[in-house]
Amino acid sequence: MEAATAAMVWFRKGLRVHDNPALDAARRGAGRLYPVFVLDPRYLRPDPAAASPGSARAGVARVRFLLESLADLDARLRRLGSRLLLLRARDDDVADAVCAALKDWNIGKLCFESDTEPYALARDKKVTDFTMAMGIEVVTPVGHTLFDPADIINKNGGRPPLTYQSFIAIAGEPPEAILEEYSELPPVGDTGEYELLPVPTVEELGYGDISQEEISPFRGGETEALRRMKASLQDKEWVAKFEKPKGDPSAFLKPATTVLSPYLKDVYRSVRNYTKPPVSLTGQLLWRDFFYTVSFGIPNFDQMKGNKICKQIPWSENEELFVAWRDGRTGFPWIDAIMIQLRKWGWMHHLARHSVACFLTRGDLFIHWEKGRDVFERLLIDSDWAINNGNWLWLSCSSFFYQYHRIYSPITFGKKYDPNGNYIRHFIPVLKDMPREYIYEPWTAPLSIQKKSKCIIGKDYPKPVVDHDTASKECRKRMGEAYASNRLDSNSFKGKPSNLSRRKWSHGDHDASNSSIAKLLKTS
DNA sequence: TGGCTCGTTGTGAGA
DNA sequence: GTCTCACAACGAGCC
Numbered sequence: 001m002e003a004a005t006a007a008m009v010w011f012r013k014g015l016r017v018h019d020n021p022a023l024d025a026a027r028r029g030a031g032r033l034y035p036v037f038v039l040d041p042r043y044l045r046p047d048p049a050a051a052s053p054g055s056a057r058a059g060v061a062r063v064r065f066l067l068e069s070l071a072d073l074d075a076r077l078r079r080l081g082s083r084l085l086l087l088r089a090r091d092d093d094v095a096d097a098v099c100a101a102l103k104d105w106n107i108g109k110l111c112f113e114s115d116t117e118p119y120a121l122a123r124d125k126k127v128t129d130f131t132m133a134m135g136i137e138v139v140t141p142v143g144h145t146l147f148d149p150a151d152i153i154n155k156n157g158g159r160p161p162l163t164y165q166s167f168i169a170i171a172g173e174p175p176e177a178i179l180e181e182y183s184e185l186p187p188v189g190d191t192g193e194y195e196l197l198p199v200p201t202v203e204e205l206g207y208g209d210i211s212q213e214e215i216s217p218f219r220g221g222e223t224e225a226l227r228r229m230k231a232s233l234q235d236k237e238w239v240a241k242f243e244k245p246k247g248d249p250s251a252f253l254k255p256a257t258t259v260l261s262p263y264l265k266d267v268y269r270s271v272r273n274y275t276k277p278p279v280s281l282t283g284q285l286l287w288r289d290f291f292y293t294v295s296f297g298i299p300n301f302d303q304m305k306g307n308k309i310c311k312q313i314p315w316s317e318n319e320e321l322f323v324a325w326r327d328g329r330t331g332f333p334w335i336d337a338i339m340i341q342l343r344k345w346g347w348m349h350h351l352a353r354h355s356v357a358c359f360l361t362r363g364d365l366f367i368h369w370e371k372g373r374d375v376f377e378r379l380l381i382d383s384d385w386a387i388n389n390g391n392w393l394w395l396s397c398s399s400f401f402y403q404y405h406r407i408y409s410p411i412t413f414g415k416k417y418d419p420n421g422n423y424i425r426h427f428i429p430v431l432k433d434m435p436r437e438y439i440y441e442p443w444t445a446p447l448s449i450q451k452k453s454k455c456i457i458g459k460d461y462p463k464p465v466v467d468h469d470t471a472s473k474e475c476r477k478r479m480g481e482a483y484a485s486n487r488l489d490s491n492s493f494k495g496k497p498s499n500l501s502r503r504k505w506s507h508g509d510h511d512a513s514n515s516s517i518a519k520l521l522k523t524s
Numbered sequence: 525t526g527g528c529t530c531g532t533t534g535t536g537a538g539a
Numbered sequence: 540g541t542c543t544c545a546c547a548a549c550g551a552g553c554c
Contacts, residue, residue: 163531163551245533278532287532351533358534402549406534413534476547483549 005031006105006189010098010112010127011084012037012120014143015069016222017076019177021141026111027182032189034105035077036085037070038094039197046206051326052343052379053207059379060213061346064202065220065262071199072221082185086197095126102127102136104192110136113143116150116296117385145289146174149296152289160297162309162400164278167290216345216381218262225260232258243279249349250418252341252426257350261382291390302389303370304398311398312489313482315361315368322367324465325360326375328428331457331464334414334440335359337427344427346381354395355408361396362479363407364471369396397479404479407472411440430460 009026015037017023027033044063047056054060074084090096102110110131115124124140131138142148152170153160161167202208218224233239247256258281277283300306304313324330328339338352353376359365360372369392376392377383393399414423421439425432431442433453438445443457443464450456457463 161552165531166552243532247533283532354533397549400551401531403531403534403547404549405547408534409536412536480547 005029006034006107007032007109007111007186008034008036008098008102008105008107010036010038010110011073012112012115014113015073016225017073017080018181018222018226019143020113021143022111022113022139024180025139025141026109027185030109030186033082033186034085034101034107034189034191035082035185036087036098036101037073038087038089038097040089040092040094042089042092044200044205050378051375053213054378057378058383059343059346060202060207061216061344062379062381062383063205063207064215065218065346065381067199067202067205068220068224069222072223074199076222077185080183080185082188084199085188085191085194086199087194088197095123095130098127099130101194102131103134104194105189107136109139111139111141114140114148115144116292118302119385145292146285147171147289147293149289149293152293153297160294161290162294164287164290167293168277168286171286171289214344216347218259218345218347218381220262220381228258229260232260239281242281244284244350245279247349247351248417249351249355250414250423251349252423255349259347261384262347262380288384288387292386295386295389302373302385304368307399309399310393311482311486313396313398313479316366318365318367321365321465322360322371324462325356325365325367325372329462329465330359330410331443331462332359332410332440332468333421333424333428333431333442333461335410337424340427342376342379346379351413353391355410355413357392357395358408359410361392362404362475364410364466364468364475366471366475366478369393369398402483404483405476407475410468415440428461430455 007026007030009023011022014020014022023035026035043055043058043066045055047054050056052059054063058066070084070086074086077083085101087097087101090100098110101107110127112124115121128138130136149160152167155170156166161170244257249256277286294309295301298307298309301309304310325335325339328336328343330336330339335356338348338356341348341352342356357369357372360367361369373388373392376388377385380388390400394401397404415421418424420436421431421434424439425434431439431453434442434445434455435449435453438449442450442455442461445453445457447456455461
């Protein structure tokens with residue numbers, strides 16, 4: 001059976017060679033191996049109308065990170081006597097390109113890493129429908145997460161655990177990593193008429209004019225990921241003492257976390273136990289799995305409406321405030337510096353993410369978490385659907401976390417770590433000469449100081465878009481009201497008198513949507 | 525069913 | 540610098 005010896009490994013998220021169950025399954029028994037990645041123009045095509053340099057779906061830092069990861073994957077495959085076969089999506093449809101290649105190359109076995117995102121599930125179903133019809137064997141091992149989300153949900157009686165602790169209790173020990181090393185892969189088979197693309201650079205994709213921009217110091221790829229992990233783990237004391245909440249969010253020259261998250265698509269299973277979850281390094285990996293599991297088990301996880309674990313909150317619509325936040329023009333230097341770091345580097349510290357997410361939603365602007373989620377998703381080099389949505393639900397107090405009176409201060413939170421404001425001075429050069437006592441609140445500087453610092457507030461740098469004390473108090477009040485409404489609605493769901501909840505819902509235009517949520521809850 | 529515990533990472537005041 | 544407390548009080552999981 002000639003066909004049965006031709007196998008394809010289809011790379012999507014796990015752009016790595018080591019500890020890759022899909023690659024391992026594909027190489028075993030294969031006479032010829034086709035390692036494939038499909039370029040999706042929707043992620044790569046420059047969009048001049050986008051809010052910042054990049055495509056419609058990915059900022060340029062994220063595009064660059066992907067391309068570097070692909071180049072490294074190709075290089076590592078070549079060292080094993082193989083290579084990466086880079087295909088272009090047909091009419092923007094990745095699944096079609098895979099199906100066509102399977103047929104044209106007479107592939108007998110297809111292996112790819114299981115992916116639980118809704119987009120991926122739909123894409124992969126299209127491919128597996130095809131392989132079923134064609135009689136092609138398919139293997140889809142779990143490789144992106146430590147656990148299989150479906151397994152955890154089954155163990156928990158069909159529902160995902162909704163707290164981290166209950167997740168840990170159910171999950172147990174993660175499976176062992178694949179430790180087997182191999183020095184060669186089966187040769188690549190004949191690819192016929194196919195146009196195999198070299199890995200393009202961002203410049204070749206048409207992003208040439210941004211070469212003057214400050215770029216992310218984080219290079220993509222498994223080689224860099226392994227180097228970074230090795231360097232981090234070599235410092236045993238650092239690992240043993242690692243406590244996530246104690247990291248310094250303003251440390252940008254030498255970040256306080258591992259910065260492994262962007263590479264987790266390439267590497268992670270070799271990290272074994274050191275200290276205790278939830279703040280330890282392994283604890284961080286389990287958080288990933290926690291959000292993956294919930295996101296797989298809860299319909300409409302990535303939106304407020306129709307999401308039964310999400311508080312229904314009447315967020316404000318205010319495009320002007322949203323754009324100021326997105327573009328780093330809120331007038332709060334700490335917030336703006338973080339958003340500028342995000343746009344340029346595609347990465348910022350975990351607690352910096354907390355600060356800006358809280359500010360946008362329940363802390364100051366009362367704008368919908370889905371708006372912020374979209375910005376992060378497009379710009380982050382460690383962009384990840386399940387984790388990004390999970391954290392926005394968390395930070396906006398829509399799910400998982402409900403202490404809405406705990407609000408990060410856009411002034412004092414950063415000051416605690418970086419009283420001189422070095423982080424601000426780096427990312428917002430116009431403030432670089434502002435004296436230390438005004439760097440977090442430049443609008444309070446006397447005009448003479450502003451002139452001396454060559455930064456007039458309201459002209460060279462914006463005035464604050466809100467007064468934090470007033471805005472945060474108002475936000476607390478509105479959160480309290482929204483929670484009360486949600487409580488009343490869930491009481492009526494439990495069969496208690498519903499006339500109260502009717503009355504409570506009657507403010508504004510949220511009556512209809514909240515009623516439909518109530519219906520949805522009733523049917524589930 | 526209802527009561528209890530506990531939860532990765534808030535702030536500001538005061539000792 | 541480090542600690543404790545009030546602030547005002549949530550909900551999932553568990554017994």
